[in-house]
Amino acid sequence: xxxxxxxxxxxxxxxxxxxxxxxxxxxxxxxxxxxxxxxxxxxxxxxxxxxxxxxxxxxxxxxxxxxxxxxxxxxxxxxxxxxxxxxxxxxxxxxxxxxxxxxxxxxxxxxxxxxxxxxxxxxxxxxxxxxxxxxxxxxxxxxxxxxxxxxxxxxxxxxxxxxxxxxxxxxxxxxxxxxxxxxxxxxxxxxxxxxxxxxxxxxxxxxxxxxxxxxxxxxxxxxxxxxxxxxxxxxxxxxxxxxxxxxxxxxxxxxxxxxxxxxxxxxxxxxxxxxxxxxxxxxxxxxxxxxxxxxxxxxxxxxxxxxxxxxxxxxx
Amino acid sequence: xxxxxxxxxxxxxxxxxxxxxxxxxxxxxxxxxxxxxxxxxxxxxxxxxxxxxxxxxxxxxxxxxxxxxxxxxxxxxxxxxxxxxxxxxxxxxxxxxxxxxxxxxxxxxxxxxxxxxxxxxxxxxxxxxxxxxxxxxxxxxxxxxxxxxxxxxxxxxxxxxxxxxxxxxxxxxxxxxxxxxxxxxxxxxxxxxxxxxxxxxxxxxxxxxxxxxxxxxxxxxxxxxxxxxxxxxxxxxxxxxxxxxxxxxxxxxxxxxxxxxxxxxxxxxxxxxxxxxxxxxxxxxxxxxxxxxxxxxxxxxxxxxxxxxxxxxxxxxxxxxxxxxxxxxxxxxxxxxxxxxxxxxxxxxxxxxxxxxxxxxxxxxxxxxxxxxxxxxxxxxxxxxxxxxxxxxxxxxxxxxxxxxxxxxxxxxxxxxxxxxxxxxxxxxxxxxxxxxxxxxxxxxxxxxxxxxxxxxxxxxxxxxxxxxxxxxxxxxxxxxxxxxxxxxxxxxxxxxxxxxxxxxxxxxxxxxxxxxxxxxxxxxxxxxxxxxxxxxxxxxxxxxxxxxx
Numbered sequence: 001x002x003x004x005x006x007x008x009x010x011x012x013x014x015x016x017x018x019x020x021x022x023x024x025x026x027x028x029x030x031x032x033x034x035x036x037x038x039x040x041x042x043x044x045x046x047x048x049x050x051x052x053x054x055x056x057x058x059x060x061x062x063x064x065x066x067x068x069x070x071x072x073x074x075x076x077x078x079x080x081x082x083x084x085x086x087x088x089x090x091x092x093x094x095x096x097x098x099x100x101x102x103x104x105x106x107x108x109x110x111x112x113x114x115x116x117x118x119x120x121x122x123x124x125x126x127x128x129x130x131x132x133x134x135x136x137x138x139x140x141x142x143x144x145x146x147x148x149x150x151x152x153x154x155x156x157x158x159x160x161x162x163x164x165x166x167x168x169x170x171x172x173x174x175x176x177x178x179x180x181x182x183x184x185x186x187x188x189x190x191x192x193x194x195x196x197x198x199x200x201x202x203x204x205x206x207x208x209x210x211x212x213x214x215x216x217x218x219x220x221x222x223x224x225x226x227x228x229x230x231x232x233x234x235x236x237x238x239x240x241x242x243x244x245x246x247x248x249x250x251x252x253x254x255x256x257x258x259x260x261x262x263x264x265x266x267x268x269x270x271x272x273x274x275x276x277x278x279x280x281x282x283x284x285x286x287x288x289x290x291x292x293x294x295x296x297x298x299x300x301x302x303x304x305x306x307x308x309x310x311x312x313x314x315x316x
Numbered sequence: 317x318x319x320x321x322x323x324x325x326x327x328x329x330x331x332x333x334x335x336x337x338x339x340x341x342x343x344x345x346x347x348x349x350x351x352x353x354x355x356x357x358x359x360x361x362x363x364x365x366x367x368x369x370x371x372x373x374x375x376x377x378x379x380x381x382x383x384x385x386x387x388x389x390x391x392x393x394x395x396x397x398x399x400x401x402x403x404x405x406x407x408x409x410x411x412x413x414x415x416x417x418x419x420x421x422x423x424x425x426x427x428x429x430x431x432x433x434x435x436x437x438x439x440x441x442x443x444x445x446x447x448x449x450x451x452x453x454x455x456x457x458x459x460x461x462x463x464x465x466x467x468x469x470x471x472x473x474x475x476x477x478x479x480x481x482x483x484x485x486x487x488x489x490x491x492x493x494x495x496x497x498x499x500x501x502x503x504x505x506x507x508x509x510x511x512x513x514x515x516x517x518x519x520x521x522x523x524x525x526x527x528x529x530x531x532x533x534x535x536x537x538x539x540x541x542x543x544x545x546x547x548x549x550x551x552x553x554x555x556x557x558x559x560x561x562x563x564x565x566x567x568x569x570x571x572x573x574x575x576x577x578x579x580x581x582x583x584x585x586x587x588x589x590x591x592x593x594x595x596x597x598x599x600x601x602x603x604x605x606x607x608x609x610x611x612x613x614x615x616x617x618x619x620x621x622x623x624x625x626x627x628x629x630x631x632x633x634x635x636x637x638x639x640x641x642x643x644x645x646x647x648x649x650x651x652x653x654x655x656x657x658x659x660x661x662x663x664x665x666x667x668x669x670x671x672x673x674x675x676x677x678x679x680x681x682x683x684x685x686x687x688x689x690x691x692x693x694x695x696x697x698x699x700x701x702x703x704x705x706x707x708x709x710x711x712x713x714x715x716x717x718x719x720x721x722x723x724x725x726x727x728x729x730x731x732x733x734x735x736x737x738x739x740x741x742x743x744x745x746x747x748x749x750x751x752x753x754x755x756x757x758x759x760x761x762x763x764x765x766x767x768x769x770x771x772x773x774x775x776x777x778x779x780x781x782x783x784x785x786x787x788x789x790x791x792x793x794x795x796x797x798x799x800x801x802x803x804x805x806x807x808x809x810x811x812x813x814x815x816x817x818x819x820x821x822x823x824x825x826x827x828x829x830x831x832x833x834x835x836x837x838x839x840x841x842x843x844x845x846x847x848x849x850x851x852x853x854x855x856x857x858x859x860x861x862x863x864x865x866x
Contacts, residue, residue: 053466084386153576167569258575
């Protein structure tokens with residue numbers, strides 16, 4: 001069962017990649033502008049060098065030929081050459097992947113620990129704690145990450161000097177330091193949603209009959225929360241966490257730009273502006289893959305959390 | 317007509333990210349007393365260099381508005397590439413911070429008007445210790461000229477017949493007809509000398525992150541992690557023993573967000589930059605962590621006239637709009653004070669030769685002040701009330717749309733109707749490159765500059781028939797004669813007199829309408845000094861004396 005699930009997911013991934021690559025290639029092809037004139041900053045190039053550059057990057061070929069050329073190379077593991085950087089797209093991606101990966105992981109960790117944690121605490125401790133979680137999540141849910149980024153930089157690096165304002169670190173610890181503010185900026189609004197959903201799910205489970213019965217049978221509170229409330233609340237929590245974490249991949253571009261991080265998202269925006277087709281394709285495919293993989297992991301998690309869920313089963 | 321200019325529309329696109337947002341408490345504030353906004357004297361209050369550093373510093377992070385794309389001089393067309401290449405590489409001739417052209421790696425003699433003989437200075441070596449040979453020079457220039465490399469500067473060599481090694485330390489350029497503008501180009505990116513054997517070995521990888529470069533300058537290429545920045549280190553064996561670089565390492569880092577740049581300067585994460593067009597400059601000027609200098613600029617902020625018919629094709633209407641334009645508002649709102657009122661189309665920072673001639677003529681020309689009464693009178697004479705002009709703009713580019721707004725106000729003040737055609741930031745460049753995109757557009761804003769300090773470098777491209785930025789087919793026999801004559805005039809003062817006349821003519825006929833003349837802004841962390849403050853940093857080494865303060 002598990003293997004068939006994985007095989008089906010892999011086929012889905014391949015299908016998504018193929019469709020996405022065609023759509024992105026076509027959209028960029030149709031968009032006005034020309035990568036060569038983006039390269040020369042609008043300078044009128046001599047026709048001879050224009051011709052040389054167009055030939056070098058196969059820009060004078062018809063659309064389908066260009067796409068086929070790209071696809072054939074990609075299937076052989078060659079993602080092409082960046083027109084602006086004159087560098088292999090795979091090394092462009094490799095140089096930036098860890099920044100985006102680290103940023104998303106760090107933000108996911110914050111969402112899981114703080115978001116779920118505060119939601120559970122708020123659900124189980126009505127009163128002051130609950131109210132303050134509700135108020136603070138109401139504020140942060142409305143905070144887009146680019147605004148959060150500016151506020152965080154202003155407070156924690158310009159005024160207090162606790163964290164660096166921009167750039168990547170050089171060692172593991174300095175990387176953690178450099179990524180802290182960006183991860184918080186990225187996590188902050190999703191965190192509020194996860195916290196809210198967690199609170200509601202836990203509340204609902206806590207009011208259920210089997211929990212009331214367990215209480216009346218004198219089961220200790222710790223065991224009650226862990227086995228009877230959290231276990232059952234885990235499915236909606238996993239769903240919303242999975243969706244928000246997967247969406248972080250797309251939002252990361254905004255945060256990377258705000259903190260001048262050397263990540264995939266920020267470069268994707270830049271490459272799209274200069275119509276650097278191979279780079280846009282390469283990065284998009286990495287992002288699509290990551291998105292599909294995260295969703296598959298969430299599905300696997302369902303099965304682990306709830307034995308009644310079978311992998312790959314159709315919705316009833 | 318050589319394409320001796322660049323367009324920074326792409327640059328504008330990337331810096332437009334609103335720096336004003338939340339960081340800038342001082343946002344939009346008008347000129348402060350310490351800057352020289354509104355001053356009309358060419359260099360009053362502007363500095364070309366800063367006091368030389370005296371102490372070694374271990375590492376300097378230098379910000380540019382986006383990551384460097386190439387270190388190959390044939391592909392260097394924009395601020396980041398020029399900044400990185402001019403830090404490490406040197407050209408045949410050299411522009412001083414004041415813009416004068418002098419000997420660089422070689423001295424030049426012109427025995428006949430169509431012969432240029434370059435003699436390499438003795439002891440000039442590449443970073444690896446190998447001497448620079450005439451073969452390296454010929455190779456570097458051929459590479460610029462040869463269209464099969466796809467370089468951007470081919471047309472600069474239009475009047476060149478041949479380039480050949482004519483001695484053990486000598487290279488001779490033979491011209492088809494006299495070209496006294498070529499010296500200027502050879503003091504810029506087209507004149508950068510690279511090592512032939514290294515470039516041949518690296519082939520297409522030369523100047524990329526995987527191939528690196530081999531040049532002669534005081535800072536030597538060390539590493540380049542795409543995105544993370546280009547790292548240069550002091551070259552201990554620099555051939556010019558009078559320069560001993562004090563910064564052990566300089567990292568050129570792309571910082572696309574102006575807000576991020578500002579906080580980087582304030583926190584010391586960035587130690588220096590020539591970042592331009594900051595609308596919150598005064599916030600940095602008031603910080604105790606940063607020192608801001610303004611030097612002579614060479615770029616011109618102007619309205620490109622692309623109308624071949626309609627009101628803007630009429631010189632009286634152009635004059636009327638120019639008179640109605642509120643340039644002081646542009647200086648304070650767009651440049652936060654870092655720009656001067658214009659008299660000519662040329663920025664006075666471009667007076668790289670014949671300076672006394674240029675300055676005398678410039679000071680006699682009127683400042684382009686606002687005069688609504690005179691503007692309305694001209695517009696009435698032209699009889700264009702109620703007619704419509706269409707301006708190209710991009711609402712995504714804050715500075716461009718602010719200036720287009722100023723034009724809209726000016727045009728409406730003289731009774732014209734204005735239609736704005738807004739495109740995306742990425743597409744703004746098409747106004748310059750595509751006749752299709754310019755169709756129906758009467759004008760659009762640009763910041764433009766030439767490759768060296770000469771007013772003619774820009775004027776040539778827009779006021780000569782066939783010039784590659786002459787979008788309105790401007791043609792004036794007197795202008796054409798003046799510029800043609802200037803290109804073939806050897807004596808600098810005589811050439812300056814001809815170019816000055818052409819500029820005076822351009823200020824009257826307005827082939828383009830000058831808006832303001834941006835100064836060159838240099839920002840350094842407190843404790844650092846010695847960087848060049850003028851726009852010549854784009855073409856010549858700027859960190860020779862960069863170091864710590866005493």
